[in-house]
């Protein structure tokens with residue numbers, strides 16, 4: 570353990586330099602597979618293909634090059650997000666920082682960001698769109714939407730619970746993760762299940778918060794996960810559990826399938842085009858967008874290489890204003906608790922103490938980090954011989970019931 574600036578004990582940060590670890594495999598297996606898939610899916614020209622190859626070589630054998638000063642976000646990456654890793658080896662940098670910067674550099678290599686000599690024809694074109702579109706059009710989404718009819722006879726509490734679990738397990742549908750792993754089938758018991766506390770927070774949300782009834786959902790992946798998230802939000806609005814929702818998505822393509830604003834609109838259209846219960850939810854969401862009760866936010870910090878402890882004041886104020894913030898996915902969890910080798914029994918409330926307001930984390934486990942497990946659960950998982958931290962087959966719901974500031 571090392572001491573943080575505040576004097577609290579911090580576990581060591583995760584780096585990617587140790588062969589055989591999950592983080593190391595992301596660079597040596599996942600990223601090469603990703604770049605192959607990208608160039609198969611989109612007919613990039615020689616310039617983009619060379620840039621992608623050069624990026625991969627740099628990450629594996631070179632040192633971290635800084636963004637050119639003319640890059641639109643150079644002031645961030647060479648300012649508050651610069652943690653002194655330029656000129657050093659990629660795999661020696663903290664995994665969280667380096668992976669985030671890899672996706673930033675990938676946006677330049679594909680022509681999405683920064684001036685290009687080819688006239689900028691690929692500027693602003695989501696490099697991951699072919700994967701996202703295929704997933705959204707797939708039969709899996711039809712089945713997911715049709716399944717909503719199965720909740721018709723359920724009471725409100727049962728529906729809330731089912732939709733929360735849908736949003737939770739939807740996090741398995743992460744196209745980055747699925748590059749090198751299979752999607753787990755069947756839902757396993759949660760490794761931490763604080764649903765009773767989450768239901769309590771939801772039940773009181775309309776009377777709580779600086780903006781009573783405001784619920785924030787920090788989304789993760791587009792496609793099936795975002796559809797599940799939106800179905801949950803439609804239900805929260807319909808039942809009056811939430812008076813308005815802020816849906817935070819990424820401002821730029823990131824971690825393959827992370828949702829950007831265009832993905833939200835595409836998902837709402839897909840839901841609204843469905844028959845029966847899903848179609849009704851889709852129309853409710855469309856109306857909520859028009860009325861400003863469903864607000865989509867894309868803050869630059871959502872693509873930052875840092876934990877939420879370093880978030881700027883305006884984002885902090887958004888979370889602080891809410892009756893409840895729901896944080897989705899593995900990366901958000903890493904950013905929330907710190908991407909560190911925490912002992913699995915480290916109290917969740919302790920590592921999230923700096924987060925403004927009540928909080929629920931919904932996450933399937935896809936990286937080494939975990940906190941807040943009961944000692945017996947952690948021991949049983951360790952004894953199972955399974956790669957339980959990273960195989961995406963386990964999930965958790967954890968809650969911190971702090972009062973909104």
Ligand SMILES: O=P(O)(O)OC[C@@]1(O)O[C@H](CO)[C@@H](O)[C@@H]1O
Nearest residue numbers: 743745746898899900901935936
């Ligand atoms: O945040 P998400 O979509 O749930 O997961 C992101 C992820 O696939 O990417 C990281 C490694 O690349 C891991 O944290 C995790 O497995």
